[in-house]
Amino acid sequence: MERSRTRRAAATYVLLQVMAAAVALWLAKQYQVARMSATLLALAPTVPAAYLAWAAYREDRREAAADPEAKAAMLATSVAAAETLQRAQLLGPGAHRIDLAFTHRVEPANNAAGAAPQGRFTDIVGYYQGLRPARLVITGEPGAGKTLLALELLLGLLTDPNRTQADPVPIRLSLAGWEANRPLTEWLTEQVHQHYRDRGVTAADAAALVEQHRILPVLDGLDEMDTDDTPAARRRAARALQQLNAYQNPAGSAPVVLTCRTAQYEQLAALDVRMREAARIEITAVTPTQADVYLTARSTRPDRWRQVLDTLATAPGGTLARGLATPWRLNLAVTAYEERHPNTLAYLRDPTDLLAMGSPSAVRDHLLALYLPAASSQHPTRPGGYRADRTHRWLAALAAHLATTPAATGSATDLVLHRLWPMAGYLRVRVADALLTTFLALGVGCLMLTQVLIGMSPRQVFGATAGVLMALGYIWHASGTVKDPEALRLHLLRTPAGLRQVVPGIIREFVRGALTGLCAGAGMGVVFGVAFGFTSGLWVGVVSGPGLALLFGLGLGLADGLSAPLRDAPPTDPRYPIRDNLLVGLLFGALTGAGVGLLLGFLLQPLLGVAAGLMTGLTCGFYLQTEAGRRCLVFLCCSHGRLPWRLGGFLHWSYGAGLLRVSGVAYQFRHRELQDWLAAHPNP
Numbered sequence: 001m002e003r004s005r006t007r008r009a010a011a012t013y014v015l016l017q018v019m020a021a022a023v024a025l026w027l028a029k030q031y032q033v034a035r036m037s038a039t040l041l042a043l044a045p046t047v048p049a050a051y052l053a054w055a056a057y058r059e060d061r062r063e064a065a066a067d068p069e070a071k072a073a074m075l076a077t078s079v080a081a082a083e084t085l086q087r088a089q090l091l092g093p094g095a096h097r098i099d100l101a102f103t104h105r106v107e108p109a110n111n112a113a114g115a116a117p118q119g120r121f122t123d124i125v126g127y128y129q130g131l132r133p134a135r136l137v138i139t140g141e142p143g144a145g146k147t148l149l150a151l152e153l154l155l156g157l158l159t160d161p162n163r164t165q166a167d168p169v170p171i172r173l174s175l176a177g178w179e180a181n182r183p184l185t186e187w188l189t190e191q192v193h194q195h196y197r198d199r200g201v202t203a204a205d206a207a208a209l210v211e212q213h214r215i216l217p218v219l220d221g222l223d224e225m226d227t228d229d230t231p232a233a234r235r236r237a238a239r240a241l242q243q244l245n246a247y248q249n250p251a252g253s254a255p256v257v258l259t260c261r262t263a264q265y266e267q268l269a270a271l272d273v274r275m276r277e278a279a280r281i282e283i284t285a286v287t288p289t290q291a292d293v294y295l296t297a298r299s300t301r302p303d304r305w306r307q308v309l310d311t312l313a314t315a316p317g318g319t320l321a322r323g324l325a326t327p328w329r330l331n332l333a334v335t336a337y338e339e340r341h342p343n344t345l346a347y348l349r350d351p352t353d354l355l356a357m358g359s360p361s362a363v364r365d366h367l368l369a370l371y372l373p374a375a376s377s378q379h380p381t382r383p384g385g386y387r388a389d390r391t392h393r394w395l396a397a398l399a400a401h402l403a404t405t406p407a408a409t410g411s412a413t414d415l416v417l418h419r420l421w422p423m424a425g426y427l428r429v430r431v432a433d434a435l436l437t438t439f440l441a442l443g444v445g446c447l448m449l450t451q452v453l454i455g456m457s458p459r460q461v462f463g464a465t466a467g468v469l470m471a472l473g474y475i476w477h478a479s480g481t482v483k484d485p486e487a488l489r490l491h492l493l494r495t496p497a498g499l500r501q502v503v504p505g506i507i508r509e510f511v512r513g514a515l516t517g518l519c520a521g522a523g524m525g526v527v528f529g530v531a532f533g534f535t536s537g538l539w540v541g542v543v544s545g546p547g548l549a550l551l552f553g554l555g556l557g558l559a560d561g562l563s564a565p566l567r568d569a570p571p572t573d574p575r576y577p578i579r580d581n582l583l584v585g586l587l588f589g590a591l592t593g594a595g596v597g598l599l600l601g602f603l604l605q606p607l608l609g610v611a612a613g614l615m616t617g618l619t620c621g622f623y624l625q626t627e628a629g630r631r632c633l634v635f636l637c638c639s640h641g642r643l644p645w646r647l648g649g650f651l652h653w654s655y656g657a658g659l660l661r662v663s664g665v666a667y668q669f670r671h672r673e674l675q676d677w678l679a680a681h682p683n684p
Contacts, residue, residue, distance in 0.1 A: 102281040115279035125156035134255035139262045140283035143328025146259040168216040176224040177411035180239035195664040222260035253277040285325040288312040298334040323363025336370035392684040399679040414666035418628035421635035482627040485581035575648035585626025
């Protein structure tokens with residue numbers, strides 16, 4: 001698929017080269033340009049197209065031939081580093097974990113062999129390795145620790161001393177964004193490439209790893225694929241299970257790990273839809289003894305919790321025990337009731353307040369209401385960085401957006417900065433983006449009108465038409481969707497060792513990017529050359545057209561040269577792709593604007609050159625290299641008052657406070673229970 005796409009791109013560039021050459025020769029004949037050098041100058045920007053087609057094909061062959069063993073080893077290292085951070089963030093201060101038990105739930109048919117009746121968190125790797133085939137379904141109540149158990153298994157497999165190079169790399173992926181009509185292998189390939197492309201995993205690498213079954217899918221959140229009122233026949237989760245049942249390797253059913261809430265999985269199982277040839281386990285509730293050990297370890301003064309612990313021990317089936325039956329609820333309780341006054345260090349709440357709760361749901365709502373302000377005040381680096389009431393409203397707005405996101409169009413759990421723009425109104429943001437482009441295009445047009453006489457001669461009409469068509473192309477481009485940005489390792493530019501590491505790559509990518517830019521700029525040069533030629537004279541058009549193409553190519557080459565060797569940053573901070581996208585766009589815009597300003601200032605007037613350079617720099621920088629960053633800025637302008645201006649900084653602060661977690665390039669709420677509660681309670 002990738003190779004055919006490369007061949008189509010090469011054919012397109014060859015076609016553009018022929019068309020550009022024909023236009024240049026027609027202009028030379030039509031206006032009887034005496035010097036052949038002028039025609040050759042017009043043809044020059046099209047020459048690299050053939051090289052680009054050949055280089056693109058060669059690069060595709062090189063990527064396809066990449067060593068899968070080396071890629072798998074690199075991927076395993078990246079996954080282990082990222083998921084270790086996620087586990088530490090989920091466990092919270094002190095990394096206290098509860099060694100919960102789980103029970104094997106035997107299905108009517110198609111159970112995996114080798115499943116023991118009981119198991120514990122600390123034994124999950126051995127338990128999984130004993131399954132034949134290695135297919136596991138982890139179920140449990142909300143907050144029972146399904147994601148944490150999946151992380152324990154994933155990291156245990158990666159650090160197993162008996163692990164070999166032939167073992168697949170476990171990768172945790174969220175099922176919320178999978179449209180189950182897409183083939184599983186195609187979706188897996190896209191996800192592996194998207195999550196780890198900044199570590200050098202190309203689309204060809206991801207396809208090869210998935211095809212060779214070098215990836216172990218750890219699929220988190222089957223229950224998050226549908227809402228409770230989705231009809232059974234239309235549930236994406238049912239279609240996902242059908243695809244998982246058809247997922248095969250040469251030995252039979254391919255290894256998979258799946259997590260789902262017990263109630264949702266049993267609803268599907270009642271319809272005879274379940275994962276076949278798999279062992280299903282269910283995490284059991286926290287015992288009073290385990291709760292006692294956990295609360296004692298997390299608290300500064302365990303005696304404050306004595307009445308709560310005694311109640312849990314004497315009434316294991318009571319209201320309080322059922323309300324604190326999961327690790328998530330215990331974490332909420334400790335966070336809320338260990339909060340202290342910032343000046344006096346006095347405890348703000350007494351744990352005995354929990355004894356007055358009338359139902360488990362009352363315990364849940366009480367703890368969730370206290371959790372957000374308590375977690376904010378206990379931020380490890382910036383306590384009180386944002387007011388608790390504003391934090392509540394902003395996070396509630398984001399939760400409400402996720403709750404109203406159609407399951408078929410996006411994830412109901414992922415907060416990705418460059419994909420949040422529909423929150424401010426799908427049509428509103430696109431119109432605002434197009435209007436901003438229109439303003440810039442009008443600015444460039446007004447500058448041009450100051451240099452030509454207004455009239456209706458054929459030359460003027462033809463030149464104006466060329467400019468209007470290009471402006472309309474920009475407007476149409478701005479009103480569409482945007483592609484995903486990439487993160488860069490900009491810190492390498494700050495040290496001599498880092499510069500030595502990336503300078504050879506910068507030079508190589510500069511040459512390649514410049515050739516690509518010259519080919520892309522050939523069309524722009526023809527349009528601008530024709531426009532300037534008809535409005536300001538043929539010699540201005542002959543010089544400005546190729547000159548603009550050259551400037552565009554050099555600017556794009558330098559922007560790509562600086563960014564391409566740095567594109568292996570780990571996706572640990574979802575803010576970096578937007579930040580780096582804006583920086584590259586500003587660099588490209590500055591270089592292109594400066595070149596255009598100097599060229600037009602020399603050909604026409606210095607003042608016009610300055611103004612045109614500024615307008616061109618903004619247009620090229622924000623509409624050719626900074627799609628995602630530009631759309632994010634427009635979205636923030638449209639969301640003024642509803643969300644903070646520095647949305648990325650706020651989300652990362654919330655991640656540090658334990659309100660959010662990171663999954664690849666997305667933020668997610670720490671727990672779905674917190675997300676649903678905030679969506680239902682927009683005000684503190």
